Amino acid sequence: xxxxxxxxxxxxxxxxxxxxxxxxxxxxxxxxxxxxxxxxxxxxxxxxxxxxxxxxxxxxxxxxxxxxxxxxxxxxxxxxxxxxxxxxxxxxxxxxxxxxxxxxxxxxxxxxxxxxxxxxxxxxxxxxxxxxxxxxxxxxxxxxxxxxxxxxxxxxxxxxxxxxxxxxxxxxxxxxxxxxxxx
Amino acid sequence: xxxxxxxxxxxxxxxxxxxxxxxxxxxxxxxxxxxxxxxxxxxxxxxxxxxxxxxxxxxxxxxxxxxxxxxxxxxxxxxxxxxxxxxxxxxxxxxxxxxxxxxxxxxxxxxxxxxxxxxxxxxxxxxxxxxxxxxxxxxxxxxxxxxxxxxxxxxxxxxxxxxxxxxxxxxxxxxxxxxxxx
Numbered sequence: 001x002x003x004x005x006x007x008x009x010x011x012x013x014x015x016x017x018x019x020x021x022x023x024x025x026x027x028x029x030x031x032x033x034x035x036x037x038x039x040x041x042x043x044x045x046x047x048x049x050x051x052x053x054x055x056x057x058x059x060x061x062x063x064x065x066x067x068x069x070x071x072x073x074x075x076x077x078x079x080x081x082x083x084x085x086x087x088x089x090x091x092x093x094x095x096x097x098x099x100x101x102x103x104x105x106x107x108x109x110x111x112x113x114x115x116x117x118x119x120x121x122x123x124x125x126x127x128x129x130x131x132x133x134x135x136x137x138x139x140x141x142x143x144x145x146x147x148x149x150x151x152x153x154x155x156x157x158x159x160x161x162x163x164x165x166x167x168x169x170x171x172x173x174x175x176x177x178x179x180x181x182x183x
Numbered sequence: 184x185x186x187x188x189x190x191x192x193x194x195x196x197x198x199x200x201x202x203x204x205x206x207x208x209x210x211x212x213x214x215x216x217x218x219x220x221x222x223x224x225x226x227x228x229x230x231x232x233x234x235x236x237x238x239x240x241x242x243x244x245x246x247x248x249x250x251x252x253x254x255x256x257x258x259x260x261x262x263x264x265x266x267x268x269x270x271x272x273x274x275x276x277x278x279x280x281x282x283x284x285x286x287x288x289x290x291x292x293x294x295x296x297x298x299x300x301x302x303x304x305x306x307x308x309x310x311x312x313x314x315x316x317x318x319x320x321x322x323x324x325x326x327x328x329x330x331x332x333x334x335x336x337x338x339x340x341x342x343x344x345x346x347x348x349x350x351x352x353x354x355x356x357x358x359x360x361x362x363x364x365x
Contacts, residue, residue, distance in 0.1 A: 040305075042295075077295045078295075081220065084220045161222055161223075162222060164222050
């Protein structure tokens with residue numbers, strides 16, 4: 001009985017110390033993507049997402065993150081674009097409304113630099129990604145900022161006529177900026 | 184034909200290059216703007232912009248060349264109103280080969296799409312993204328184009344009138360092979 005109680009208690013204790021910063025400030029956070037169309041860099045963003053990030057600045061390696069993106073909240077820069085990418089050839093938001101990134105592994109890679117290893121799921125495909133980021137601590141917030149490339153076609157984003165990568169490049173840069181406040 | 188009475192080879196080449204590019208990109212612009220979004224549309228928009236930037240650069244060359252190489256004088260027999268009309272149309276056409284590409288470039292910037300010449304050379308965005316301004320500049324770009332369309336028709340009409348009705352050497356100044364050996 002003692003043992004059985006000990007496990008949840010230990011877990012709770014580790015979460016309490018490790019999750020000092022855990023509240024996302026959406027107004028000061030962003031998820032931006034940059035793709036190239038005919039050689040022209042085009043920036044877009046997702047207006048709605050939730051991020052449950054638990055980081056202890058003293059030991060970021062113990063951090064974990066789950067980010068869920070509401071794909072219908074996409075802003076491609078034009079109404080035409082927004083309507084197009086909701087369709088079957090792109091995100092198919094009707095059947096796959098949410099993209100998620102889940103990471104339970106963070107490795108240090110330099111001063112204030114880390115790499116989150118995790119799984120990115122979009123449109124029913126889940127692939128391993130490495131997301132390098134920097135971590136800066138202010139008095140009451142933590143700033144997590146980074147970027148990583150993905151290949152859109154790996155996830156079946158932009159199929160059919162859109163799979164022509166001379167028009168819309170395969171590589172898409174994902175840039176994230178999260179402001180996390182103390183609990 | 185006396186070379187004094189025709190344009191220089193360079194001026195002729197630049198004139199026809201700009202003419203050919205306008206004849207390609209104007210109908211392209213009319214055709215493409217209403218297409219539904221597709222890779223085809225994105226390609227056409229890029230080609231249209233690349234041609235526009237090229238016209239702008241050729242316009243710079245043309246004006247620099249013209250400033251150091253005076254065009255041949257209009258025939259003395261031409262009535263003054265015709266000379267005035269010809270000079271006005273030429274002046275407006277020169278203005279438009281700068282203003283039309285420039286309005287397109289500004290419109291592209293305001294719509295948040297950078298212009299990258301031939302997909303390689305990025306042009307600076309002259310304006311920040313602004314939807315209302317982008318829509319306004321679209322109207323400006325369109326109006327300037329239709330003004331140019333009207334002027335080009337007048338320009339061609341006048342050239343043909345000179346060649347086939349008055350049977351003078353005006354058109355031969357720009358197409359020396361048509362010279363009547365006067």
